[in-house]
Amino acid sequence: MEKPPLPNDDDTAVTPDSQLVSLAGEDCLEGVVEPPARDGWDSKLEYFLAQVGFSVGLGNVWRFPYLCHQNGGGAFLLLYVLLMVLVGIPLFFLELAAGQAIRQGSIGVWKHISPKLAGIGFSSCVVCFFVALYYNVIISWSLFYLGNSFQYPLPWQECPEHGNTTVEECAASDPTTYFWFRKALDITDSINETGEFNPVITGCLLAAWTIVCLGMFKGIKSSAKVMYFSSVFPYVVLLCFLIRGLMLDGAAEGIKYMFYPKLEIWGEVQVWRQAATQVFFALGLGFGSVIAYSSYNPRNNNCHRDALTVSTINFLTSVLATLVVFAVLGFRAKDVAMRCVTSNLKVLELVSENFLDRHLLPRFNISDASSVSLESYSDWFKAHGARVPGNLTDCSLEEEMNKGVEGTGLAFIAFTEAMTLFPGSPFWSAMFFLMLLNLGLSTMFGTMEGILTPLTDNFKVLKRHKTLLTVFSTVIGFLIGLLFTQRCGNYFVMMFDDYSATLPLIIVVVFECFCVSWLYGADRFLDDIEKMLHWRPPVVYKYLWKYVCLLAMIGLLGASLLRMCFKRPTYTAWNRATASEETLEYPDWALAVLAVLIISATLPIPLGYIHSTLRNRTRRNSIGSGLGSETGGVYTKCSTVECDTPVAALLDEHLERNGIPKDSPLTEENLQLLPQSDGVDDIEESTGV
Numbered sequence: 001m002e003k004p005p006l007p008n009d010d011d012t013a014v015t016p017d018s019q020l021v022s023l024a025g026e027d028c029l030e031g032v033v034e035p036p037a038r039d040g041w042d043s044k045l046e047y048f049l050a051q052v053g054f055s056v057g058l059g060n061v062w063r064f065p066y067l068c069h070q071n072g073g074g075a076f077l078l079l080y081v082l083l084m085v086l087v088g089i090p091l092f093f094l095e096l097a098a099g100q101a102i103r104q105g106s107i108g109v110w111k112h113i114s115p116k117l118a119g120i121g122f123s124s125c126v127v128c129f130f131v132a133l134y135y136n137v138i139i140s141w142s143l144f145y146l147g148n149s150f151q152y153p154l155p156w157q158e159c160p161e162h163g164n165t166t167v168e169e170c171a172a173s174d175p176t177t178y179f180w181f182r183k184a185l186d187i188t189d190s191i192n193e194t195g196e197f198n199p200v201i202t203g204c205l206l207a208a209w210t211i212v213c214l215g216m217f218k219g220i221k222s223s224a225k226v227m228y229f230s231s232v233f234p235y236v237v238l239l240c241f242l243i244r245g246l247m248l249d250g251a252a253e254g255i256k257y258m259f260y261p262k263l264e265i266w267g268e269v270q271v272w273r274q275a276a277t278q279v280f281f282a283l284g285l286g287f288g289s290v291i292a293y294s295s296y297n298p299r300n301n302n303c304h305r306d307a308l309t310v311s312t313i314n315f316l317t318s319v320l321a322t323l324v325v326f327a328v329l330g331f332r333a334k335d336v337a338m339r340c341v342t343s344n345l346k347v348l349e350l351v352s353e354n355f356l357d358r359h360l361l362p363r364f365n366i367s368d369a370s371s372v373s374l375e376s377y378s379d380w381f382k383a384h385g386a387r388v389p390g391n392l393t394d395c396s397l398e399e400e401m402n403k404g405v406e407g408t409g410l411a412f413i414a415f416t417e418a419m420t421l422f423p424g425s426p427f428w429s430a431m432f433f434l435m436l437l438n439l440g441l442s443t444m445f446g447t448m449e450g451i452l453t454p455l456t457d458n459f460k461v462l463k464r465h466k467t468l469l470t471v472f473s474t475v476i477g478f479l480i481g482l483l484f485t486q487r488c489g490n491y492f493v494m495m496f497d498d499y500s501a502t503l504p505l506i507i508v509v510v511f512e513c514f515c516v517s518w519l520y521g522a523d524r525f526l527d528d529i530e531k532m533l534h535w536r537p538p539v540v541y542k543y544l545w546k547y548v549c550l551l552a553m554i555g556l557l558g559a560s561l562l563r564m565c566f567k568r569p570t571y572t573a574w575n576r577a578t579a580s581e582e583t584l585e586y587p588d589w590a591l592a593v594l595a596v597l598i599i600s601a602t603l604p605i606p607l608g609y610i611h612s613t614l615r616n617r618t619r620r621n622s623i624g625s626g627l628g629s630e631t632g633g634v635y636t637k638c639s640t641v642e643c644d645t646p647v648a649a650l651l652d653e654h655l656e657r658n659g660i661p662k663d664s665p666l667t668e669e670n671l672q673l674l675p676q677s678d679g680v681d682d683i684e685e686s687t688g689v
Contacts, residue, residue, distance in 0.1 A: 040298065041220065041297065042221075047224075047293065050231070050293050050442075051293055051294075052231055052314070053442030054284055054289050054445070054447075055282065056231075058411075058436065060317050060321050060439075062411050063278065063281075064278060064322060065318075065321060067278055068258065069258055071275070072265035072266075072271065073257075075261040075262050077319070079272070079275045081315065086549075087276065087279060087548065087549050087552045087553070088283050088311060090541055090545060091285050091509060092283045092285065093304055093537075094545060095285065095291050095294070097294075097304075097528075098516070099292065099294035099297075100299065101529070101532050103295050105288060105454030105457045106120070106292065107121030107288075107455070108454065109295075113520050116608065117515055117519075118612065119609060120508055120515070120604075120605055122454075123504060123603075123604045124287055124454070125288065125450065126604065127500070127504050128287050128447050128448070128450040129451055130496060130501060130597065131447055131496075132477055133484070134481075134493045134497060135447065136212065136477065137205060137208075137493055138493070139211075139440040141184065143204045144201060145429070146433040149430040149433060153425070154425055155183070156417075156420070157175060158175055159171055168579075169182060169576060176412075176416045176420070178579075180408075180413055181574045185198065185201070185489070185490050187574050189573060189574070190491075190584060191491040191495075191573070191587065192488075192587060196487050197482065198486065198487055201485045202482065205484070209478040210474075212441070213474040216448050216470050217467060219449075219452070229438070230438040230442040230445075233434070235320075237434070238317075238320050241431075242327065245327030245328045246327055248328070249335075250334030250335065250397075251328075251331055253330045254329050254331065255330065257326065269559065276552060277502065281505075282314050282315075282318065283310075284443075284446065285505070286505035286506070286509040287447065288451075289447060293446065300532070304533065325410065325415070328419075329414060332400070332414065332418035333401045337395045337396065342369040344381075344392050345367075346369075347390045347392060348388065350390070351389050351390040360387055361388070362384075374395065378396065381394050382394070416432075491573065494571045495590065495593070499564075499597065500597040501601075503557070503561070503602070504601035506553060506557045506560060508605075509553050510557060513545060513550045513553060516545065517546040517550065570583050
């Protein structure tokens with residue numbers, strides 16, 4: 001049987017033109033009602049900055065460099081580009097085109113294709129809410145460090161003292177690590193120690209939500225103005241750090257270590273999974289924010305060029321951030337390694353006087369540490385160091401580069417420590433944390449838009465009170481966010497970051513790709529885009545959507561599920577007694593919370609399908625019983641004179657289109673021929689039922 005038309009495919013009013021274009025409201029044929037006026041961007045630059053600001057976030061600075069470093073350097077870059085081209089850009093283009101054509105948020109887009117798919121949009125909103133809860137906590141940490149940057153010396157530069165004694169926990173670790181875990185977070189030893197709040201971080205979280213509320217107060221009209229600064233300023237800071245970093249001793253070693261390719265990693269499934277996940281999150285797929293932003297565009301905007309441009313800028317930003325990070329970390333690592341060399345040479349100088357085997361001693365001058373290079377010491381230690389008394393250590397640059405280069409460990413420990421070595425360290429510290437603040441805010445605005453736009457598009461009462469909804473959302477976000485301001489709050493941030501978004505978002509994108517490419521039809525979708533842009537995108541997108549992207553996302557979903565099933569989720573905790581980090585397993589109650597988060601984020605998809613199916617069946621039954629009551633359940637075709645009711649006319653049209661003869665019984669089987677996505681809704685519109 002021919003595939004039934006989608007919403008508003010009315011043969012009596014619209015010729016077989018693009019479904020999505022008709023709903024967009026421009027160049028519509030006679031008989032199609034144009035949608036109500038919708039807000040739009042004041043300029044293309046505002047939209048572009050918003051999309052770039054949302055896609056370029058904290059992950060570009062502290063997640064991408066770590067993955068690149070851990071997974072083969074230059075080889076990971078090549079793999080990332082490959083997956084970006086084959087999966088990332090096509091899916092990003094799909095979301096941009098769908099939002100721009102239908103002019104709705106994520107709920108409205110999928111509800112338009114079929115009401116049974118509305119749950120996809122609701123799932124996106126739930127995930128956005130989960131992400132907003134913990135993401136704003138990271139912004140509050142940046143605010144805390146920004147406020148403490150206006151001191152000289154920086155408060156994390158030296159260990160505090162009680163009387164004449166250095167605090168033991170700080171002496172056993174280092175000043176920046178101590179400041180992060182003890183002064184900023186005042187962290188507990190495990191996630192089980194709940195209940196006690198950190199008042200300083202709570203105040204910073206309130207400030208963070210207040211900034212978000214003010215920035216979103218008038219929707220895109222206010223947030224777009226903030227983007228002029230929050231999206232551009234991080235690039236200014238990154239360029240300043242790059243110039244400064246390249247002038248540091250050890251920067252070249254750090255960058256070389258970063259980009260040295262290890263092609264053998266391409267054979268590891270784990271590396272492919274991490275690269276695909278990074279592509280997925282880097283572009284913000286599945287959040288609904290990309291759809292929301294593009295829905296405010298004019299219909300003829302070249303969304304294909306936008307997809308290519310934003311994706312390219314995102315990748316180049318990640319490379320730029322990686323250069324900055326490893327130039328600075330190379331400088332830090334070399335400084336630590338050289339201090340190690342100096343300490344070892346002092347020990348070696350003491351033991352050399354009584355050491356008989358003189359040929360094992362180094363040929364360089366051990367009394368002048370400044371004249372000894374790291375390479376010469378390392379070569380000597382590998383050859384003879386183990387046979388020389390004194391418990392000497394290998395001062396490895398590589399080992400230092402491996403420490404603290406992921407997530408909060410990079411931003412609030414490793415990078416922060418490196419900046420204490422800069423001349424004028426408070427200035428560089430303030431610049432760095434102001435950059436993190438702006439990166440977080442631009443992503444936060446997009447995340448909130450992924451919640452507010454779909455809700456206001458689909459609920460008229462919320463649309464009339466959008467400002468009140470914005471304020472209410474930020475208040476609720478702050479109150480629930482107090483969970484993360486406990487002394488154990490950092491562990492909850494890890495939990496939400498690792499598990500609350502990954503699986504639900506992958507599931508959302510799997511459904512998006514399947515619905516567009518198979519249910520709606522990839523050719524049909526390309527027809528819509530051609531009507532919208534007045535040129536047809538390359539046919540390769542059809543095959544990428546239908547096969548490559550869909551299979552890649554299903555593979556990523558399977559790999560993520562297997563990883564969770566075969567390896568119990570763990571988190572990294574700070575042990576106060578040993579002044580070191582340790583890996584712990586989540587307790588059973590935390591695993592239950594994880595399960596609730598994942599289920600609650602994905603549950604709207606099946607619930608939306610069930611609700612729409614039951615609703616349509618109930619309506620069809622009520623229409624059938626109402627029309628058949630006077631004719632004994634027999635449907636008689638109406639002439640224009642005998643009856644002119646909207647219900648009869650629509651039933652006549654739909655049944656005739658499907659070849660139902662005159663005087664046919666109005667059976668359940670015949671009612672099933674009515675298009676489920678629009679037939680009942682059209683009848684409801686026409687009759688006011």
